[in-house]
Amino acid sequence: MSNWEARYATRANRMRASEIRELLKLLDQPDIISYAGGIPDPALFPTEAFRKAYERALADGQAGPALQYSVSEGYAPLREWIAKRLAALGIVCDIDNIVITSGSQQALDYLGKLFLSPSDTALVTSPTYLGALQAFNAYEPQYDQLTPELGNMTPAGYQDTAARNGGRPKFAYINPDFSNPAGETLDRAGRERLLDLADELDIPIIEDAAYQGLRYDGEPVPPILALDIARKGDIDATRTIYCGTFSKTLSPGLRLGFVCAAKPVIRKLVLMKQAADLHSPTINQMAMYHAAVDIYDAQIERLRATYGARRDHVLTALERYMPEGVSWTKPEGGMFIWVTLPEGIDGAKLLARSIETERVAFVPGQAFHADGSGANTIRLSFSLASEEVADTGIARLGRLIRQVMAEL
Missing domain, CATH: 3.40.640.10 (Type I PLP-dependent aspartate aminotransferase-like (Major domain))
Known part of the structure; x- marks a missing residue:
């Protein structure tokens, strides 16, 4: 049987690979600074x-x-x-x-x-x-x-x-x-x-x-x-x-x-x-x-203290390194910060260039929109971001965004 596509149910046409699951493969590359997967820190597992x-x-x-x-x-x-x-x-x-x-x-x-x-x-x-x-x-x-x-x-x-x-x-x-x-x-x-x-x-x-x-x-x-x-x-x-x-x-x-x-x-x-x-x-x-x-209660307190500090590290770095025209959310919890880039910057293209030149990974935002909008957005996860990782990675990302803005 050679033409499998013709035999699938119609719903199979709507199945797509998760951009996030694919990006998690980058975690195996030691020189990549990743803000991609919203994964817990394994060092905090009980x-x-x-x-x-x-x-x-x-x-x-x-x-x-x-x-x-x-x-x-x-x-x-x-x-x-x-x-x-x-x-x-x-x-x-x-x-x-x-x-x-x-x-x-x-x-x-x-x-x-x-x-x-x-x-x-x-x-x-x-x-x-x-x-x-x-x-x-x-x-x-x-x-x-x-x-x-x-x-x-x-x-x-x-x-x-x-x-x-x-x-x-x-x-x-x-x-x-x-x-x-x-x-x-x-x-x-x-x-x-x-x-x-x-x-x-x-x-x-x-x-x-x-x-x-x-x-x-x-x-x-x-x-x-x-x-x-x-x-x-x-x-x-x-x-x-x-x-x-x-x-x-x-x-x-x-x-x-x-x-x-x-x-x-x-x-x-x-x-x-x-x-x-x-x-x-x-x-x-x-x-x-x-x-x-x-x-459970002790684990929750440990996670809140650690992830809360990491959120603060990334927010501080964003304030320090992002050019004017870039905005972001300031979450009270969770694992994610949502960044909105100037119109004309495509998050997926930015990711490809970031991986090649700055070795920083994140998730392009368009996949999170059912209508296909949001091309100029990206998601950053801070769950693995130590103070050093936050400062170094966001500095590199900010530098790249400045370069792309200058090319618009």
Whole structure:
């Protein structure tokens, strides 16, 4: 069989390689200063805690369950621990409102599959998380833009646009805390406006809370699901679907995330989990539970102190080395700073030149825009940026941008 392309489903035409995953390969080149991948610093992984956690999972009486098939909902003690943590955020739920997934990326894929039919519309911010667009693209949606910080389009406007595209609005997706890629946080008023819009359109909100715990300064904002519960009185009456992960706090390699939502949604996701991979690895769930109980709070404080300082290093370097006409966000947490370049500078072309001449990597911003805009933007990750790395790399990048501006 020689012509595979002719035999793929139509959805395969929308599958694209992640620019970020490709750029991560540059980390193997020791002379590259990389602000590309939004990856945790491996030096901060709680290695000893996980060593002990796996020993406990494999101890006498535990090894059988740890290595056996298990329920698709996930390891009950881990779900109980998650429920208690969420309650402290105002998300009152029980374990039947929670399903464990193989990272929050699997959750986004399942939710795209659950809600999107071809030509339906997903409402997303611009820019938005590239991994969400990749997950949703397989289900052949259209996209429309959310601007909850400014005031969205009218419900009728969204409905009319979706109808012209052959479908209807199906959900709003947002990364409200220190967003990937922009590093911005949606304030409480914006979250309330988004809930109003979702109520009027009668659609779910997918709240991607991957960075929620990584706040370095500023006042915490209640999760959208917490505000929804406050309005409706009970989680099972809400429309917000909260996606969480352990990847940014304890370990990305264990591939564990979770969804918290009304029970009817969780029941559907459990059926999808059964059909896809039966369950996330039980031994990893057990180890994550033991590690979380032992060191989660201390680990969060360690990450906040370290990443907060690294953010400050990069922001200081940007102030020092960037030419006039370049602007950037000032995140209160997370891992990312969003840089807007003067019109006429293409982030992808800048990256190619940067790799060749300055040996500095970053992510071009266009891939984060569903409509293909944003060519003059780039994303910088500061999670691995020591003070020396921040100063040296941003100095080189600033020098290159000055050169390109002079050539315009």
